[in-house]
Amino acid sequence: MRASRFFISTLKEAPADAEIISHKLMMRAGMIKRLGSGIYTYMPMGLRVIRKVENIVREEMNRAGAIEMLMPVVQPAELWQETGRWDKMGPELMRVKDRHGRDFAIQPTSEEVVTDVARSEIKSYKKLPINFYHIQTKFRDERRPRFGLMRGREFTMKDAYSFDRDVAGMQQSYQIMYDAYVRIFNRFGLQFRAVAADNGAIGGSGSHEFHVIADTGEDALVYCPQSDYAANIEAAEALAPSTSRAAAGAELTKTATPGKSRCEDVAEFLGLPLTTTVKSIVLAVDAENDGKKMTQIWLLLLRGDHDLNEVKAAKVPGLANFRFATEAEIIEYFGTPPGYLGPIGTRKPVTIVADRTVAAMSDFICGANEAGYHYTGANWGRDIPESTVADLRNVVAGDLSPDGKGTLAIQRGIEVGHVFQLGTRYSQDMNATYLDEAGKPQLMQMGCYGIGVTRILGAAIEQNFDDKGIIWPASIAPFEVVLCPMGYDRSEAVKAEADRLYQQLTDAGMDVILDDRGERPGVMFADWELIGVPHRVVIGERGLKDGKLEYQGRRDVEATSVPLAEMAEFMKAKLAG
Structure with a gap:
C-alpha cells in the first residue's frame, strides 16, 4: 500500500x-x-x-x-x-x-x-x-x-x-x-x-472471562500468585475467617457519635480500628400476593472496611430480584435515615444476613437506629439473634485463596x-x-x-501506548512496516531505493505501507508513531551514500543502522520474532 x-x-x-x-x-x-x-x-x-x-x-x-x-x-x-x-x-x-x-x-x-x-x-x-x-x-x-x-x-x-x-x-x-x-x-x-x-x-x-490486562480496566481480577486460581471479583469467594468467634468481652453500650454516619468517621471518633465496625445495607424485594404488592426488607451486614458484592447478594435465597431500599422505607423500618442503621432494635422486623466475616466478629460497633448514636460492644447471641450467614463481600488483596494455596492479589x-x-x-x-x-x-x-x-x-x-501514540502488536497492526523516505518527491536515489525495498518486502509477504506523500520528516514520523505501526524503516540520501538504512521499532529508544543489502532479511527476522 x-x-x-x-x-x-x-x-x-x-x-x-x-x-x-x-x-x-x-x-x-x-x-x-x-x-x-x-x-x-x-x-x-x-x-x-x-x-x-x-x-x-x-x-x-x-x-x-x-x-x-x-x-x-x-x-x-x-x-x-x-x-x-x-x-x-x-x-x-x-x-x-x-x-x-x-x-x-x-x-x-x-x-x-x-x-x-x-x-x-x-x-x-x-x-x-x-x-x-x-x-x-x-x-x-x-x-x-x-x-x-x-x-x-x-x-x-x-x-x-x-x-x-x-x-x-x-x-x-x-x-x-x-x-x-x-x-x-x-x-x-x-x-x-x-x-x-x-x-x-x-x-x-x-x-x-478473558481479560486484557490494563491499569485502566473496569474489572478487578483476583488471582493467586502461588497457584492457578483466578476469578473476576464478582465470582471470587471470600472465605470465612479461619479463627472462631471470640467470646463477648464488653457490655453493649449506646454511644453518642454526633454527625458520624460513615464507618470510617465513627472508628476515628471512637479511636478504634475500622475493622471493629459493621456497616448496614438495606435491600428490598418486591412481590405480589393475590394481586397485592408486598415488599420484604432485608438488612445485610458487612465489616466496615469491606464492600458489598451485588452478584453474591443476588444469590442469597430470596434476594434474586433485590433493589436498594428507598430512604422512606428505611425510615419506616429503622426509624432513622441511613448512617446510623443496625440490627438491634429495628422499628419493624427485617430479615438479617451477615457476611461470613461479620458472623465471626465480637464486641463490634453498629448503628443504634437513632441519629447520632452507635452501639459498641455488640455481640451475636447475646444482643443479636444468630442470623443467616453468606459470602456477601468483595475479596481484598491478602485474603486467603479459595484453593488454599496462598493469598490473593488483584489487578485490573x-x-x-x-x-x-x-x-x-x-x-x-x-x-x-x-x-x-x-x-x-x-x-x-x-x-x-x-x-x-x-x-x-x-x-x-x-495496554500498549506511550506519549506519542498507539503501539500495536505486529499481528493486528494496520500495517506491519512503514517505509519513510526522506524527500521521496525530491531525490531520485531515495525514490528508487524506497520503491525497490517496498516491492521486496511486499513480495516477501510483509504488510508494508510506503509513505510517498512527500511530507516533512517530523510530520511523517509523528503520523506513524500516532498510528502505531510497529516497525519503521527510514531511507535517506546520507544513509544511501554509506549503504545503510535506519530501522526503529515502535518501542525502541534509538534507531539501528542496517546495511542496505541486509534490510529484507533483517525485517523477516524482526517479524518472525
Whole structure:
C-alpha cells in the first residue's frame, strides 16, 4: 500500500468528548469517526485492524472445528419471547416494529436464533457434537455509551454456540473453545488472563472471562500468585475467617457519635480500628400476593472496611430480584435515615444476613437506629439473634485463596471474551431436542463463546501506548512496516531505493505501507508513531551514500543502522520474532 493512495486523517488533538486513552488515540489516529452516541464509522485505518483481528479469530475457530455461518441482525420477537428474554433484557434490548406492526429485536447476541436452527436441522445424535459461529454486528442500547469502542452501542462480536448430547460432551466442547481462545489471545500479542466468572444474564452453570490486562480496566481480577486460581471479583469467594468467634468481652453500650454516619468517621471518633465496625445495607424485594404488592426488607451486614458484592447478594435465597431500599422505607423500618442503621432494635422486623466475616466478629460497633448514636460492644447471641450467614463481600488483596494455596492479589482488566457452559438453559425453553440411540428425545447441551472483536482494539491500545501514540502488536497492526523516505518527491536515489525495498518486502509477504506523500520528516514520523505501526524503516540520501538504512521499532529508544543489502532479511527476522 502507498500512503498517497490510502486515506490518512490524523489529528493533533482529540475531540473533547473522548474520555479514555484508547478513545482519544483512535480518534486522533483517524481509525474511527463518531456518527452518534455510541455509534462509530470504522475508517480505513481502523478497519484494517478489525479485519486482522477477525482473521485470527476465524482461523482459530476453524482450527477448533467450529463451522461459520451468518445469522441476521434483526430477529423476530417470538424467539426471544420463548426464552423469556424479551422482557428480561430490559431497555438494553433494542426493539423495533416492521410495517405490519410485528415486533423484532436488533440482536445483542444470538442464542435464540442458533437454537432455532439447531432444533430445526438436528434430529439425530449422529449430527452431534456441532459448533456454529459467526462474526456479526451487535447492538445494545447502553444507558450511557462511553469510552469509544470500549462501551459503544453498535459493535462487532464473534459468537459461537456448541451443541452436544450430554454434559460430558458439553464440557469437552467448552474446553476446546477455551483452548482456542488462549491461542487467539496469544496470537493477538496481548497480555491477558482467563478468570472464573459469573454467568449473569446469559445463564448456565459455569463460565470464564478473558481479560486484557490494563491499569485502566473496569474489572478487578483476583488471582493467586502461588497457584492457578483466578476469578473476576464478582465470582471470587471470600472465605470465612479461619479463627472462631471470640467470646463477648464488653457490655453493649449506646454511644453518642454526633454527625458520624460513615464507618470510617465513627472508628476515628471512637479511636478504634475500622475493622471493629459493621456497616448496614438495606435491600428490598418486591412481590405480589393475590394481586397485592408486598415488599420484604432485608438488612445485610458487612465489616466496615469491606464492600458489598451485588452478584453474591443476588444469590442469597430470596434476594434474586433485590433493589436498594428507598430512604422512606428505611425510615419506616429503622426509624432513622441511613448512617446510623443496625440490627438491634429495628422499628419493624427485617430479615438479617451477615457476611461470613461479620458472623465471626465480637464486641463490634453498629448503628443504634437513632441519629447520632452507635452501639459498641455488640455481640451475636447475646444482643443479636444468630442470623443467616453468606459470602456477601468483595475479596481484598491478602485474603486467603479459595484453593488454599496462598493469598490473593488483584489487578485490573478489560473483558474481551467470555465462554459459557449453558447446559439446557435455551434448549429447554425452545424444545431443542435430538433422538438418541434408543430413539428417545433428549435436550441438547449447549455452550456459547463470545469475543468482542471491535472491543479488542480499545483493549489493545489501553495496554500498549506511550506519549506519542498507539503501539500495536505486529499481528493486528494496520500495517506491519512503514517505509519513510526522506524527500521521496525530491531525490531520485531515495525514490528508487524506497520503491525497490517496498516491492521486496511486499513480495516477501510483509504488510508494508510506503509513505510517498512527500511530507516533512517530523510530520511523517509523528503520523506513524500516532498510528502505531510497529516497525519503521527510514531511507535517506546520507544513509544511501554509506549503504545503510535506519530501522526503529515502535518501542525502541534509538534507531539501528542496517546495511542496505541486509534490510529484507533483517525485517523477516524482526517479524518472525
